[in-house]
Amino acid sequence: MYMGDTESCCNSKVVLGSEWYQNGKERQKIEVYIKVLNRLRELNVHEAMVSGFDDDLWAHFHRLPTRYALDMNVERAQYVLMHKRLLHIARTSATATGPALEVRLVPVVPVYALANHNKIISVRSASGVSACSNSLHSNSQSEVTPQDSEIQGKMMRHMHEITISTNDKPKLLSQLTSLLSETGLDIQEAHAFSTLDGYSLDVFVVGGWAVEETEKLKHVLAKKIQKLEERSQLKENGSLPLAEQEKIRMNIISRHVIIPTPENGVSTCEASWFRFEKKIASGSFSDLYKGTLCNQDVAIKVLKQESLNENIQREFSQEVYILSKIHHRNVVKFIGACTKTPYLYLVTEYLSGGSIYDLLHKRNTVLTLPPLLKIAIDVSEGMKYLHQNDIIHRDLKSANLLIDKTGVVKVADFGVARVRNQSGIMTAETGTYRWMAPEVIEHKPYDHKVDVFSFAIVLWELLTGKLPYEHLSPLQAAVGVVHKGLRPKIPRHTHPKLVELLQWCWHQDPSLRPNFSEILEFLLHISKMACD
Template structure:
C-alpha cells in the first residue's frame, strides 16, 4: 500500500523518468515472482565482500522473510541495498518481544540535485524508492538555490550547509522511519498520528502485513520550514557542546525497557552508542526533572569505571541521553548467563565498582541505586557504573532524606527517611558483592517491603555463602553495618579489595599450575603403563 501525504504536483521543470513501480523498479519487474526476486537478492548479496551470506541457514532465513511478506513487498523493495536485511532484523526483534515496537530512523536522499554542494555527505536511497510526487517535492525545495530556470547560483557552494537542500534547517530534510510490531487494529493510523505529534510531515508510507500477523511500516517524512512565511528568523538559543545533533543519531534496536524510558542501540556520527529515550515526559513531572539532573551529573564525570557520557538532546520532543555502548551488557545478566564466577572475577568487578564509586564520592555525587543491573561491561570486561537517573550532588549539610533506590539494596537510613550521605552507597555495594558471590537476587523469598522492614527492624542481611573468603566476608559485614559511620569509605575499600584480587589471581595461577602438573604426570604414568603392557605381550609372542 502506497500513501502520499499530501500529493505534490510536479513542476514543469521536473525531470522525466521511465515508467517506474512505486519502489523504484521498472514495470517489467512486476512480471517476476516473489521467489525469483528473493533469489536475485541473494545473488546480489553473494557479490558483496563485507557480508558472509553463504550459509544455508542464512539463505533459508532470507527466503522465509520474503515468504511471510506479500508479493508487492518483493516487487517494490530495493534489492540493490541491505534494506531487506534491516527489515528482517526489525521483524525478528518484534517477534522476540511482541509487546515491544522495533524501529530504525535514517536520513535518505530522494533524488540527486543538479549540483551537489561540496559539504553534502552521501545518503542512502529510501528502501522503496520514491514516487514522482515525492521527487517533485524535493525538487521544489531546491528552488531556493536556483537563480532562474536552467541556472544555478554557484557562489552558494562556499556557504554553510544551512543554505542547501541537503537536510539542513533551511530546506527539506527527508528521513525514513521503519517500524515493526505485532499487527494491531488501526496501527497505521496510530503511527501516523504519533509522527504528526512529533512535528513530522509524512510524505510517503508503505505498509505490509506478514503471514504471522506482524506489521512492517515504512514512512518517508520531513521537517519543512517555510522561509517565505518567516522572512526574519529569530536567533537560535545558545547550544551546549554536549547537546547532540538529533539528525546524526540513528536508532537501531531496543536493548531494554523501563517504566519511564527505553534503552536502544544506535550510532551517532559513526560511533556505536546506547540511547536512553524518555517516555511521555512533561515539563512539570518528576521524571523530566530527573532527566535533567541525570544529564547535569553525567556531563561532569569522566572515569574509566563510569559509563562515558557522549551527549543529550534536551529539546522536546526528542528527549534522550547518548552514552557509550557497553557490548558486554549488565553484570546482572552476565552472572545469570555465565553462572558462578571465579573469585578473581568477583574481586575484579568489585575493584572496578569501588574505584568508580570513590571517584563519584570525591565529587560529592551519590548514586543512590547501586546494584548489579546498573553495572555495565565493555568488550574488555571492564565494569562501569551506569544509570544516574536518581543520583544527586551533595550540597549544604551533605545529607539527604528522600527515600530512593531499590528496597533490596537500600540502606536502613534511606528506608527510614533519615539523613544519609555517601555511606548509603557503601551499604548497597556490600549487597552487590553478595550478588556476585551467589548470582541471586537478595531476599528473593520476600517481597521488597518485607525485606525493607527486616533490614530496618531486625538487622536483616543476606546470608554470607560458605565459600566466601573470610577477608571478603569481614569487608561485607563492615560495609553493610547498621550505623553509617561504622561503614568504611570507598577510599578505604579499594586498596583492600585490590589486595584480595592480587592474592586470588596468584592462588588461581598456583592451582592451575598444580592441576596441569598433575594431568601431565597422570598422562606420563598412563603412557608408561601402556608401554610396559605392550612390551610384556611382545615378549610372550616371541617366546612362542
C-alpha cells in the same frame, strides 16, 4: 548434586541451607519435586531414568516460583516434562518449530457442593496444575467417597488446556487472555508463572471449541501467537518509527545539542549523524535504544512524552548535569543530550557486554575469585571517583553496572543520583529495596555511605549468583533489613577477608562503614593475597 535415592536427595538440599529448607513453602516445594521425580520413575518414563535427570528436574522447579510446585497435581507428573520442553523452546528459539505451545483435552468436573456432605469436588481432575487446593493432592480436604466418584463421572466433561511459554513481558497475561477470547474461547481457569530468568509459563483451561478439533485449535493459536510475538518483538526491539526518528533529528538541530569533543570542548550534532537501530529496554518514563552517532555505537535514552511532568524533567536535567561533569574509566561515558521539550533524550556510550545482573541471573555465570575481585575493584574505582566529586549514586545495584567489550565494568544510570549538598543531609526514599540501606528505607538523614551498603549487596550477588532475599518480596526484605537487621546469608566457604568486608560495608550504623578508598585498598590486598 542430587543423585541417589529420595532421602539422600532431600538431605542434599538441607546441606545447601538449613534456614531455606525450614521455610514452610520451600519445604513443600522440595517435597513436591521428590514426589514428581518418584512418580515419573514409577511410570518408567525414559527421560527420568537418564543420569542427571534429577538435577535437571530440580533446576526446572527452582527456576519457577514456589506456587508452581504447590499447584502441581503430582498424579499428572508427566505434565512437568511438557512444561520443561515448552520453556526450553522459549529459551532457545521457536522460529523453526513455531511458538512454544501445547493444546490438549482434559476431563473437567464442575465445582459444586454435595448437599449431604458440604464439601467441594475438584474443579479439574486430570490437568497438571489446578486452582483448587483440594485437587492438588487427592485427599487434601476430605476423602472422596465412591458415591462422590460416581457423581463426578456423570458430570465429567472435556475442555481444552492450553499451555504457552514465551519471553515474559509487561501485560503478557492480558495479551494472551485477549487473544484467546478473540478466538472465541471461554476461559475457565488461568495460571501464570514467571521464571527467574525472564520467561513465562501460562496455563489456561478453556471451553468453546469442539473437542474433536484439538489439532485445529493448536494450529489457529500457533498462528495468532506467532503474530503477537512478531508485533511485540517489533515494538520492544525494533527501531523507533522513522517519523519519530526524523522529529528527534530535527529537534537535535533546532536545539543545538552540545556534544563534548576532545578537540574544542563542544560541537553541534547534525541530523545525518544520528541513527536509531533497536529498542533495548523500556521503563515507565523512558525507552532505551541502541543507535549510532557519527558511526559510533551509542545508547539513547528517550523520555516518553506522555509521562513528562515537572519532577521527571527536573530529574532528567539533574542526570544530564551529573554525567556532563564526570569522566572516569569506570563510569559510563556521556556523549550528548537534549534537555528542552518536547524531545528529551540522553546519549551515552553503548556497552555491549550487558549488565552484571544479566551476567549473574540470566546467563547464570559462576564467578571464581579473580574475576569477582576484578569486577568489585572496577566498581570501587568508579564509586570512589564519584564520591570524591560529591556525587551519591543512590541506586547502586547489579542492573546498573555495565560491561564494555573489553570486560571493563562501569557504573551507569544516574537517574536518581544527587550532588551532595552542603549539609550532607538527604531523607528521600530512593533506589531499589533489595539493595537499599536501612537509613534510606526509614527516611532518616543519610549520606554517601548508602552507596557503600548497596555495594555490599552487589558483592554478595557476585559471590552467590543469587538475587538478594530471593524468597521475600522487596517490601518484606526492606522491613527485615530495618527492623530485624536482616542481611543475605554469606556462603560458608567465602574467603574470610571477603566476609569481613561484607560485614563492614553493610553495618547498620553508616558511620562505621568504610569509604570506597578503604574498600578499594581492602580489595587490592585480597587480590594480592590470592595471587601469592
